[in-house]
Amino acid sequence: xxxxxxxxxxxxxxxxxxxxxxxxxxxxxxxxxxxxxxxxxxxxxxxxxxxxxxxxxxxxxxxxxxxxxxxxxxxxxxxxxxxxxxxxxxxxxxxxxxxxxxxxxxxxxxxxxxxxxxxxxxxxxxxxxxxxxxxxxxxxxxxxxxxxxxxxxxxxxxxxxxxxxxxxxxxxxxxxxxxxxxxxxxxxxxxxxxxxxxxxxxxxxxxxxxxxxxxxxxxxxxxxxxxxxxxxxxxxxxxxxxxxxxxxxxxxxxxxxxxxxxxxxxxxxxxxxxxxxxxxxxxxxxxxxxxxxxxxxxxxxxxxxxxxxxxxxxxxxxxxxxxxxxxxxxxxxxxxxxxxxxxxxxxxxxxxxxxxxxxxxxxxxxxxxxxxxxxxxxxxxxxxxxxxxxxxxxxxxxxxxxxxxxxxxxxxxxxxxxxxxxxxxxxxxxxxxxxxxxxxxxxxxx
Amino acid sequence: xxxxxxxxxxxxxxxxxxxxxxxxxxxxxxxxxxxxxxxxxxxxxxxxxxxxxxxxxxxxxxxxxxxxxxxxxxxxxxxxxxxxxxxxxxxxxxxxxxxxxxxxxxxxxxxxxxxxxxxxxxxxxxxxxxxxxxxxxxxxxxxxxxxxxxxxxxxxxxxxxxxxxxxxxxxxxxxxxxxxxxxxxxxxxxxxxxxxxxxxxxxxxxxxxxxxxxxxxxxxxxxxxxxxxxxxxxxxxxxxxxxxxxxxxxxxxxxxxxxxxxxxxxxxxxxxxxxxxxxxxxxxxxxxxxxxxxxxxxxxxxxxxxxxxxxxxxxxxxxxxxxxxxxxxxxxxxxxxxxxxxxxxxxxxxxxxxxxxxxxxxxxxxxxxxxxxxxxxxxxxxxxxxxxxxxxxxxxxxxxxxxxxxxxxxxxxxxxxxxxxxxxxxxxxxxxxxxx
Numbered sequence: 001x002x003x004x005x006x007x008x009x010x011x012x013x014x015x016x017x018x019x020x021x022x023x024x025x026x027x028x029x030x031x032x033x034x035x036x037x038x039x040x041x042x043x044x045x046x047x048x049x050x051x052x053x054x055x056x057x058x059x060x061x062x063x064x065x066x067x068x069x070x071x072x073x074x075x076x077x078x079x080x081x082x083x084x085x086x087x088x089x090x091x092x093x094x095x096x097x098x099x100x101x102x103x104x105x106x107x108x109x110x111x112x113x114x115x116x117x118x119x120x121x122x123x124x125x126x127x128x129x130x131x132x133x134x135x136x137x138x139x140x141x142x143x144x145x146x147x148x149x150x151x152x153x154x155x156x157x158x159x160x161x162x163x164x165x166x167x168x169x170x171x172x173x174x175x176x177x178x179x180x181x182x183x184x185x186x187x188x189x190x191x192x193x194x195x196x197x198x199x200x201x202x203x204x205x206x207x208x209x210x211x212x213x214x215x216x217x218x219x220x221x222x223x224x225x226x227x228x229x230x231x232x233x234x235x236x237x238x239x240x241x242x243x244x245x246x247x248x249x250x251x252x253x254x255x256x257x258x259x260x261x262x263x264x265x266x267x268x269x270x271x272x273x274x275x276x277x278x279x280x281x282x283x284x285x286x287x288x289x290x291x292x293x294x295x296x297x298x299x300x301x302x303x304x305x306x307x308x309x310x311x312x313x314x315x316x317x318x319x320x321x322x323x324x325x326x327x328x329x330x331x332x333x334x335x336x337x338x339x340x341x342x343x344x345x346x347x348x349x350x351x352x353x354x355x356x357x358x359x360x361x362x363x364x365x366x367x368x369x370x371x372x373x374x375x376x377x378x379x380x381x382x383x384x385x386x387x388x389x390x391x392x393x394x395x396x397x398x399x400x401x402x403x404x405x406x407x408x409x410x411x412x413x414x415x416x417x418x419x420x421x422x423x424x425x426x427x428x429x430x431x432x433x434x435x436x437x438x439x440x441x442x443x444x445x446x
Numbered sequence: 447x448x449x450x451x452x453x454x455x456x457x458x459x460x461x462x463x464x465x466x467x468x469x470x471x472x473x474x475x476x477x478x479x480x481x482x483x484x485x486x487x488x489x490x491x492x493x494x495x496x497x498x499x500x501x502x503x504x505x506x507x508x509x510x511x512x513x514x515x516x517x518x519x520x521x522x523x524x525x526x527x528x529x530x531x532x533x534x535x536x537x538x539x540x541x542x543x544x545x546x547x548x549x550x551x552x553x554x555x556x557x558x559x560x561x562x563x564x565x566x567x568x569x570x571x572x573x574x575x576x577x578x579x580x581x582x583x584x585x586x587x588x589x590x591x592x593x594x595x596x597x598x599x600x601x602x603x604x605x606x607x608x609x610x611x612x613x614x615x616x617x618x619x620x621x622x623x624x625x626x627x628x629x630x631x632x633x634x635x636x637x638x639x640x641x642x643x644x645x646x647x648x649x650x651x652x653x654x655x656x657x658x659x660x661x662x663x664x665x666x667x668x669x670x671x672x673x674x675x676x677x678x679x680x681x682x683x684x685x686x687x688x689x690x691x692x693x694x695x696x697x698x699x700x701x702x703x704x705x706x707x708x709x710x711x712x713x714x715x716x717x718x719x720x721x722x723x724x725x726x727x728x729x730x731x732x733x734x735x736x737x738x739x740x741x742x743x744x745x746x747x748x749x750x751x752x753x754x755x756x757x758x759x760x761x762x763x764x765x766x767x768x769x770x771x772x773x774x775x776x777x778x779x780x781x782x783x784x785x786x787x788x789x790x791x792x793x794x795x796x797x798x799x800x801x802x803x804x805x806x807x808x809x810x811x812x813x814x815x816x817x818x819x820x821x822x823x824x825x826x827x828x829x830x831x832x833x834x835x836x837x838x839x840x841x842x843x844x845x846x847x848x849x850x851x852x853x854x855x856x857x858x859x860x861x862x863x864x865x866x867x868x869x870x871x872x873x874x875x876x877x878x879x880x881x882x
Contacts, residue, residue: 183817221724270794272832276605278597279810281817292820299820304810305594306834308794324597327568327623371479371570371619373601378616380587380636382607389601389609410600411608417834419639419791426724428639435608 031188031446032172033164033262034237034247035076036065039083039137044090045097045124045159046070049206050244052222053229053424058199059206060158061093062244069243072227073193073266074145074161076247081140081168081180086110087133091124095210097159098123100148101135102312103287104163110134120148140167140179141287142262142314144193152215152268156201158227160266162193165287178260178316179289183297186260186318188445190251193227194309194416194432195267196220199425220269223421223431225249230415230422230433251414251436252445255359255391259319259436265309271421272308277321277412277436279303284316306417321410321438322359323391328369331360332390341365358441384411384435392440410438476538476546476574479619480512488514488543494569495562500540511563512570514539516546517588517612517634517646519578520554520767521750524730525737525863525870529750530707531580531716532556532645533634534767535590538574547615552579556735556768557703558648561632565655565688569622577614583718587611589618591635592650593834594811596626606636627654627687628811629785629836631703639723639791643711645735647789649701649770652811656688686783686838687813693823694807696783696840700774702797702853704831704871706731706790709864728792730863731855731870734770737863738854738872741772772873777880778848782841788831795871796830796856799839802846802875804829808838828856841875848879 044066049057063074079085085104088111091097098121101107107121115122115131124131143163147154167180178184198218204210225233226247233249235242253259261280263273283298284290290300309315323330331339338345341362342355351362369389373379376398381387383404387395392408405411415422416432424430439445478488484504491504494511515535522532534554538546563569571590578584589611591604600609602620612618634646657677660669672692673679682695706728714721733741740747746766776782784804788795798804803825807814814822829837854861855871863869 270832272788272794272834274593274834276598276603279594279812290816297818299816299818300822301816302809302814302822303812304835306810306832308830308832308835322597323599325623325625326597326599327621330599369601370568370621373610374477374612374616374618378613379610379618380606380613382605382609382611384608385600385610389599405608411605412598412600412603413605413607417791417832418793419642419833420723420726422639423723426722428637428723429607 029444029446030176031190031252033076033078033189033191035078035162035164038077038079038085040086040088041075041077042066042088042090043074043099044070045093047093048244050242053232053430054427056199056425058197058222059202060244061154062158063161066090071244071246072158073195073247074159076162076164076191077145078164078166079137080166080170081137083137085135085137089124089131089133091126091129093126095126096123096129096149097154098131098148099133099145101133101143101145101163103143104135105138107133107135118149120151123149137165139287140165141284142264142316143287144264144266144312144314153201153213156197156215156218156268157205160193160195162191162262162264164262179284179295181289181295181297183301184283184289184316184318185258187257188251188253189260189262190249191247191262191264192225192249192273192414193264193266194271194273195224195227196269196421197222197224218268220267221423221425223271223416225432225434229424230430233434249434251434252439253321253436254439254441254443254445256322256354256356257320261317261319263307263309263315263317265311265313268311270308270310271432272306272417273414274306274417275319275412275414275436277410277438278319279305280307280317280319282307282315282317286313319436322354323361323364324354326361327364328367329360329364330391331358332388332393333366333368337390391438407439407443409440409443411435412438475544476514476550476572477617478512478514478543478572480570480572482507482510482512488546489540493539495560509566509568510570511567512539512572513537513561514541514543514546514572514574515559515590516550516553516574516576518551518554518576519580520552522556522645522735522767523740523747523750524707525740526866528709528864530709530712530730532712533578533641534558534645535648546574547576550574551576554645554767556645557705557770558632558646560648560701560770561650562653563624563651564653564658565624565627567624569624571620571622572617573612573620574617575612575614580716581718585614586641587613587636588634588641588646589636590620590632592620592622592630592632594628594630594836595622604635611636624652626811627652628808629787629838630811631787631789631834631836633789640721642789642791643708643726644715645705645707647703647705649703649785649787651785654685654688656685661690661692682781684783686808689813694813694838694840695781697780698776699783699785700772701734701770702772702784702786703734704731704788704790704795705735706792726792728790728860731790731860733772733871733873735768736772737869738861739869740768741873744771744773774853774873774875775878776843776875777878778846779844779880782843782875784839784841785836786829786831786839787836788833791833794830794832795860796828797853797871798828798856799841799851799853799875801851802841802843803827805840805842806837807840810836843877846877848877851875851877
């Protein structure tokens with residue numbers, strides 16, 4: 001069989017370098033988790049039906065912010081450490097509902113008396129009832145909120161959302177940290193609220209047979225990140241064709257930058273979230289830094305390649321990517337691939353250290369990729385493949401292949417490793433699936 | 447979904463075959479890229495796992511490992527005697543590359559052949575896709591996903607969506623520079639739910655440099671008193687990580703990889719039927735591809751009947767499709783390393799060892815120490831494993847009475863082989879007394 005090395009077009013190097021210089025100075029742009037800021041939130045509940053990728057739709061009960069469509073998950077509530085947080089809920093559902101705030105300490109009634117007594121908390125009566133809650137956001141971190149009424153059904157129906165408490169001293173441009181410590185600093189943050197649904201339950205509620213719902217027989221066949229099934233997870237935040245599912249789950253970063261993953265077990269099952277590309281450092285669980293030194297640092301943190309937030313639990317993890325130890329030059333070698341590593345020209349031999357701007361491991365600067373790739377006829381190509389193994393490059397692809405990788409980035413799948421969950425009701429691929437994109441240095445994010 | 451389309455394409459494919467005859471590449475050759483294969487026959491100097499000399503014409507290079515796998519199909523036997531159709535990998539390292547496309551067919555292993563390397567090894571892994579002998583209608587590509595490889599490149603990550611997958615009758619060579627020791631795993635990532643359910647799952651370990659250097663030594667000048675026994679030193683048999691203090695030393699080691707099969711899914715694949723993704727459940731929980739009591743059978747499990755291929759010598763060279771025993775044997779006083787991982791694809795499982803404390807020293811191919819060196823090693827009697835998680839457990843049998851102990855899933859309803867009780871996720875730990 002005839003073999004040949006794929007030839008790569010190096011012409012885009014100049015463009016990439018131009019981009020690099022253009023944006024290197026202004027590379028402070030960073031990804032933020034979308035949400036609404038407090039400390040007072042006026043939420044409402046409502047019903048909706050959103051489409052599922054298998055062509056069906058799900059009837060759901062959702063929280064909304066009162067001005068936009070109700071949404072799954074509910075609006076991410078972003079507050080500052082020390083805030084007195086007030087949540088006023090108006091209920092338009094045909095059943096009573098409520099909100100509980102796991103991990104937030106005592107919840108009081110700012111408008112005492114508000115709501116009606118319920119089993120877990122005060123509730124808003126059906127069809128227009130209201131209730132108010134107040135708590136102090138004492139600890140920074142990642143939390144969730146969800147219905148405290150008939151919880152086993154109402155959370156399945158969609159009444160769940162995230163709470164982010166910013167640490168004291170947080171500043172979106174100058175001091176981005178998750179817990180106020182240097183080791184919780186990050187460049188980009190992304191939410192991964194993991195959940196699942198069983199359409200049979202939703203159909204029963206939709207058709208008025210709520211009394212027939214048997215939660216012990218729940219058998220989910222849809223899996224969600226931030227309320228979307230794969231591959232809708234990759235669409236931008238707030239795309240108009242997903243009015244009730246405004247939050248995307250595509251993570252983007254640049255080499256050497258730190259990504260904060262805020263993971264939430266938002267459903268009833270445990271999910272094994274596997275970020276390809278590198279290990280992630282688990283710095284906090286359930287809104288508490290993994291620390292035995294009084295919160296100075298996450299000295300109990302360990303690195304993992306799979307992260308399993310328990311149902312109702314949260315995990316904060318820091319991910320970064322460089323070409324450390326790769327064994328070859330991720331930016332390519334030879335004519336057309338000129339670049340520097342820590343000020344060193346191509347083929348000037350190895351030197352220790354990671355280039356702070358490009359994430360390149362200079363030990364392997366100028367080292368050719370050690371194997372030749374099979375001919376095009378021997379390969380099946382992924383849509384997110386640029387055609388080149390090199391970062392920031394494009395290569396030859398057969399007609400109709402590729403095309404989803406706009407900047408020549410490296411795409412790594414971030415997904416449930418209980419891989420049954422990579423489906424949408426019998427259809428692969430889908431479900432609990434997203435990507436991180438390692439974009440070339442200087443690529444604007446978001 | 448994709449399968450449905452393929453089924454409709456079968457008549458078209460048959461017609462094409464009749465017109466064109468068999469694809470000419472079926473008589474082609476695999477293509478191995480390996481610096482240790484100087485004479486170009488596709489056989490490296492030595493086998494990376496066993497150390498056996500494979501090609502005396504070649505020179506064994508330090509810090510280079512080469513392995514050649516085929517991706518294909520085959521059969522395995524479950525604990526209740528049922529035979530399942532599977533996809534999988536087979537180790538053809540040592541078979542000349544011009545014979546692999548015939549000899550590498552229909553000899554898949556469950557679990558996939560264990561990959562074992564040393565820290566510092568450059569690993570050249572060639573994957574040749576030999577097609578699915580029992581499903582000639584399929585033209586599935588395959589990949590190897592080196593699960594947990596740090597700072598990966600997309601091209602060698604084996605994710606077909608973001609890079610490439612190798613078509614039938616062709617080869618790809620992956621390259622990994624192993625810098626981080628630990629317990630990893632590997633699997634095919636093409637249509638991951640299907641190919642993983644079908645069995646393309648295996649163990650992958652990287653031994654720490656401390657095995658060679660001993661504690662405080664170097665590769666050139668090892669501390670022989672603490673250098674690992676497997677490297678010729680006087681120290682313990684091995685270490686799991688570069689702990690610097692011997693706290694991860696072990697005397698014997700065993701793989702415990704959880705894999706679970708759904709009989710309905712495998713039978714549907716065998717019979718060219720639509721595949722039940724949504725209804726998938728674990729009916730055959732296995733450790734290293736076998737359900738109890740087969741887990742406790744020492745050595746190879748006899749190959750299932752379909753693997754005998756009607757006496758065809760080409761297809762009958764594989765002695766067993768399930769060579770990995772989970773029977774754990776040790777002497778009183780031994781430190782037993784269990785390299786535990788879960789490549790089941792439906793749910794989390796919890797594993798316990800009855801009667802011997804479990805010391806957890808590693809998780810996801812990392813020594814359990816904080817960033818500043820804080821020790822977070824702990825003792826327990828249960829380890830929870832989600833899909834794609836690994837844990838290194840050391841059982842210290844010092845002071846333990848000789849006898850038979852059990853390792854099993856505390857998800858007790860999975861101690862079964864389909865409808866048969868007393869099976870599934872369980873194996874035996876036989877501790878022998880040492881004569882004084």
